[in-house]
Amino acid sequence: MSAPVPTLTPVPLTSVAELRQHHSQLVRLGLASHPAHARRLLSFLARDPDSHFPYAARLLAHHPDPHPALLNPLFSALPPRHAARLLALMLSLPLHPDHFTFPRILPAAEPLHLVAQLHALLLKLGFHAHPHSLNALLAAYLSNGSPGLAARVFRGGGAALDVVSWTTMVGGLCKLGLVDDARELFDAMPGRNLVSWNAMMSGYVKAGRFLDALEVFDEMRARGVEGNGFVAATAVVACTGAGALARGREVHRWVERLGVEVDEKLAAAVVDMYCKCGCVDEAWRVFEALPPLAKGLTSWNCMIGGFAVHGRGEDAVELFARMEREGVAPDDVTLVNVLTACAHAGMVSQGRHYFHYIVGRYGVEPKMEHYGCMVDLYGRAGQLDEAKKLIDDMPMEPDVGVLGALLGACRIHGNVDVGEPIGWRVIELDPQNSGRYVLLANLLATAGRWEDVARVRRLMDERNVSKEAGRSMIEVNGEIREFQCGGLCHPQPQVEEVYAMARDMMRRIGEEGYVPDTRDVLHDIAEEEKETPLLHHSEKLAIAFGLLHTRAGDTMRITKNLRVCRDCHEVTKFVSRVFEREIVVRDRNRFHHFKDGKCSCKDYW
Structure with a gap:
């Protein structure tokens, strides 16, 4: 049974001077070496490692019985460079790491050569056969973009491999875009948990392979595995991406049948799914029925955005007003959705009003995408001069998205004079995007300028840019x-x-x-x-x-x-x-x- 912590009223530590004063009190009371107090003193290091490291080093050097438990919590709180520095200090005491040390320091370790050094130390100290350390090493190599090295460690893992090891590899490969390699490993797993199933599904979703994600979901259910909120949210997002309304409804019923707790993330995913599968009224029913704790800002944004893309601008701005009445403050996503709603419904004056109102009232800083929405708002309405003036007055250099919005508007209204120079500029900013070339070529084609259309096509061929096939x-x-x-x-x-x-x-x-x-x-x-x-x-x-x-x-x-x-x-x-x-x-x-x-x-x- 551990000894009770000697009492000393904790005080907030905001400076090294206060830390020294508090430390001196602990020394006078004979409490400085107690683990709880020592950990509190050392935790101050994480606030400003550069300034406080020397003091922490002296504190450790004079500690009568330093133990890895004093330092392990700090490794995950420190930036990689300082964590490595602390590890070096630890070894110099000498104080050997324990089986909790490497799992704390490896996940955030970078660059790759630091991971390799930690790997060597891990081998030297004999922790390579410890599952937690091995899994942290796998995660470190994968997060540093080295799947080959991770695979070598994995193949040599032997008895230390567990379901976390396999899942770490599957998830890491998916994040690197190696989804087929991840699936091959997933199929070979000797045992899977819900995290494993969700990692494979999420990998497919991230890669835009929504039907494959749903296939994994179906296999999971066929094996009698009960899901949770994370799996449900991923499956709903896959249905959204595929535009699979029937499947989305099925997953929603499955969530209700299992009694899965609907948190903010899952609630937003379901609302978003119905909106993006073309059933905005059904999305509205789900939104209205959400319990207060599940109706977070993301759900409000999804519903406003759903009205926006369905062309229901009045409903979108009305819901925004209700959001304000209920005390939910908008963010930059809300502003995008409100402006999009106005753009799709031709509500130019309202869009202009909400742009200034939300920025002024709630302090939302206008970003590039907000200016892009405003250019789209003016452009769709044929107010190309206003759109061009807005671009000229922007506080930052317009990116390809903003300029592309103006080019699209010129294409809609057949304004070659304004659109052509913008089109060539957009192509140079985004030379591998086939849609930019096609938009300019379409604009030129409407004016019967077939030689210039051919010029655009030749440029695509020279740059090996292929037109994206319609699907x-x-x-x-x-x-x-x-x-x-x-x-x-x-x-x-x-x-x-x-x-x-x-x-x-x-x-x-x-x-x-x-x-x-x-x-x-x-x-x-x-x-x-x-x-x-x-x-x-x-x-x-x-x-x-x-x-x-x-x-x-x-x-x-x-x-x-x-x-x-x-x-x-x-x-x-x-x-x-x-x-x-x-x-x-x-x-x-x-x-x-x-x-x-x-x-x-x-x-x-």
């Missing part, structure tokens, strides 16, 4: 099918059936008055020849597939990786009326709800 996903009967521009990503027997449906779809809407919009086709060819590439756009193929598997009155939900083109937007309006479907399309920028030949955006996008 669209549609959920039918709980399954996700993906289509790529010009091709299909599902079993071959259905290929001809989908193409036949697409041709019939185009024929029928043509009889109802549809005329192809070929302005976005970047070739100086005859108009009738431009129509064929339009037929192969991924969302048209996804819609054709949806028509084959739904009935009149059903809702089809499609997620597209790029901004929907004008022709596909027009086609979808006609299809919604002619084939009596409600079609919800989520593109890179926002949601479009098509019904009875109209779109919720009112062609303001």
Whole structure:
């Protein structure tokens, strides 16, 4: 049984002078060597290692019985350089580390040569067979971007390897983008815990491989493993990324059935999922039903952002006002969402008001993305001079996102004079982004400047930049099918059936008055020849597939990786009326709800 700590009323230590005074009292009372008091004195070191290190060194040097337990808590509180310095001091006393020392110092150790030195010391002192030390070493190598060295340590781990070791490797490889290597290791794991399952799912989510993440989630459930809030949140985010509403609802029901505690993170994930899967009203019901403790700022931001991308600007600003009434202070994300809501709804004066109001009232510092939102707000409304003036008056140099917003606006309104110089500037700032080239080429094509369009294409070839292929996903009967521009990503027997449906779809809407919009086709060819590439756009193929598997009155939900083109937007309006479907399309920028030949955006996008 440990001895009780001798009493001395603790006082706040704010300076070395106060530390010396308090230390002298401890010495007079004979308490200076007691571990609890010594640890308190040493913890002062972490506040300012450069200034306080000499005093800490003298304190340790005169301690009658120094022990690793005095120093171990400090290692995780100190920056790597000072932690290494403290370890050197520890060894000079001499005071040998124990099995708690390396797990404290290794996770934050950098650069790589420091990790290698600690590895050598760990081997010398015989801690390489200790699971906690081994796992900390694996984490250190992985966090320093050395998966090869981590793998060598892992392969030599032998009996010291445990589920934490395997999970550390899986999670570390995922963070380095080596998701396939992580999956191979994950499949070979002799035993898994919830952290292991979540690490693999999170790795896939981070890599944008949402369907693979859901496959891991399904395997986990098939093995009878009960999840927790972390796993549930990751699964919900995967459903969000895939635009898989049915799967998202299923995961939500699973959370309710298991009685998983809904914290702020999970609550925000569920609200965000319904918003981004096209069910903003369902998101609203979930948001309203959240218990007060789960309704954090992130949930408010998700709901305001959900209204924003669905074009419901009035609802977004009304919810912001309610947020204020309930005493929740906005942050920089709130400002982005409110400005986005105003931009998508054409609420220019309101957007200008909220920009100045939130900045002035709540002290939110305007960042680059906020200026980008304001440029987008003015640009969509055709106020290009205001957008350009805002860029000129910005307190920082505009980045490619801000300039890209102006270029996009020039493309929408066909303003080549303003847009062309911005376009070339954007390309030079972001030379590997194919979307920048395509936007400029589209702008030039609208003016019939085919030689300049060819110049843009040659520049792409010279820089080995490939145009990002359009991809669209549609959920039918709980399954996700993906289509790529010009091709299909599902079993071959259905290929001809989908193409036949697409041709019939185009024929029928043509009889109802549809005329192809070929302005976005970047070739100086005859108009009738431009129509064929339009037929192969991924969302048209996804819609054709949806028509084959739904009935009149059903809702089809499609997620597209790029901004929907004008022709596909027009086609979808006609299809919604002619084939009596409600079609919800989520593109890179926002949601479009098509019904009875109209779109919720009112062609303001």
